[in-house]
Amino acid sequence: MARATVQDVAKTAGVSVGTVSRVLNGSPAVSASSREKVAGAIRQLNYRPLASARDLRRDRTMRVLALSKNLDSPVISEAFRGFGDAAAEAGYVSLIAPTSGDLEREQQLVDMLRNGSVDGLILFSPTMPDEDVEALAEQLSVVQVCEIVDSEAAFGVSIDDRQAAYDITRHLIRTGARRLAMIGNQAARSGRLREQGFREALSQAGLTAEQTLFATGTFDFHAGRRLARELLAMDRLPDAVFCGSDTVAAGCVREITDAGLRVPDDLAVAGFDDSIQAEMCVPELTTIRQPAYDMGRVAFQALLERMTGPGAHRRGRTFLPHELVIRDSTKIQ
Amino acid sequence: MARATVQDVAKTAGVSVGTVSRVLNGSPAVSASSREKVAGAIRQLNYRPLASARDLRRDRTMRVLALSKNLDSPVISEAFRGFGDAAAEAGYVSLIAPTSGDLEREQQLVDMLRNGSVDGLILFSPTMPDEDVEALAEQLSVVQVCEIVDSEAAFGVSIDDRQAAYDITRHLIRTGARRLAMIGNQAARSGRLREQGFREALSQAGLTAEQTLFATGTFDFHAGRRLARELLAMDRLPDAVFCGSDTVAAGCVREITDAGLRVPDDLAVAGFDDSIQAEMCVPELTTIRQPAYDMGRVAFQALLERMTGPGAHRRGRTFLPHELVIRDSTKIQ
DNA sequence: AATGATTTTGGAATCGATTCCAAAGCCCCG
């Protein structure tokens, strides 16, 4: 029992393929009686228009794709939810694919945009070099989220990572910390911006970083533990450590606690993202809330504009407001 | 600058479209000189075959899709990694889309299989009724993972949830627990199987459940806390509580600890999944390891068989071995 | 050099849905 085609429906309904197509696409130029006959035939044959044929003719797919390294990041999963909701409202199907940081896999997925498998692309954390992102955005509909290449061609949505790191570092200083350390991720552009904000806040207070550690491989709970161990091995402990993510901060807190020290009394810890991990941690983490859901929504809006909008593409970045969330992993006042 | 077509490439290379297509598809029936000319033209025009045209003609897309409620579950993200790796090895592109438990969204995504946007579908946690899954699997290539409808037509991969719950409950009993409680998720088929295993282990030991609580909305950290509060309000505390997920167990541990009680001395806690949360928890959780990555791989293999295999489809379920991971949230010996 | 076998090529037909154009059908009004 092969798939029914528009021809089969036309024959069954006793009309022409043109009429069937018109019914399918809600054209008003169809009589009620034809509409009914076609609807009946469609039901009878369990007909669905073949996507590839439709896409070929229409020259668009009504599908958009998001690429990220991982799926298990709370920020990404939340941003994708916003993206997906906005996409659905506009009649688009949204898909996501993890690249695992593998360039070849990423290329294969980006090719889906190049070969018209999807109409638009969201990049969360590209592995490819910046100039490739730029070249891609030059021709096709691409929007970056969280990690943004500062480019003419590409459009991006994120928080102001530098400012956010600045804000939370200032909070650490305000609560009395003088010897500050940082555990960051230099592999990510956002990580470098956060380092910058961290250093600016310090130098503005007349301080310098006591220690800055950067993960080499993954930036996760275990990395947090490992790097915290290095902090604990220092001759004189810092007062506070700013971590580039909640997950890493949680690892940090865990290692400190296991060593018999107390957070925040012996060593304050600050995270980033305000993911569920910040609340699961004991003590709960002071962190920066990223408006991930909204970032996703805004990203889709920008993508839609690029896909359908007039020639003049909107460019540059959009920064959404972040929020300092103060909890018990840092000292009071 | 419109997209180049196979016609353009043919003209530029000075050959026919047939030859271009043969080069694209690596047919041996092309002379070296033609091959070179075509390769040059492709590079010059930056040509990519249009997916929709190719898919239409070939009647397949080399794309597969996975559907799940959420993205942020560690089991799902890991299973999808296995699925994606296996897919890539076979030359398929794998995509994932969250449904948010919304039936309409799910239908729209399932339609991607019906209308040939993808060749196969993996279902992690369908929202649609069982008979719909079955009807779908009757006609098209569908494989279930984790949550499996026990059907003739559908093929599925999971662990033996009943047995796993039985095993971990027996461990609780072995370590001295007599008054056991459970916090589960009756909304999921796997949750119901786990409840069954829990009860079987109890009755085999001549015990009955002291308390069984089920989440009504989401099954997450906060739900764990909320339900743990109910346990703590009982006249006489249970010895141990089996939770249907690590995340919920973590919430449970947190609530118990905040109440000034100690895990496992006052109340032992067991989780499920062996996700990173099990290690982030203090004390770390005794739990059941699901071979999520392998489940994903096996699921793709099954899907591939359904997509390309001969008429006789493999049916039924495949159970992969789980593993009891003993940590500090349960008593020793 | 001719013949046959083999390799390589060109180009038309095809996949299925959409769209455009012309023709047919309908309605209304004088």
Added chain:
DNA sequence: CGGGGCTTTGGAATCGATTCCAAAATCATT
């Protein structure tokens, strides 16, 4: 009843890549 305008319809052309068939080119052999 005829004709101008409107609605509705049929069907061919189209989107771009693949594939099949026949023709052309090449090669080998005598």
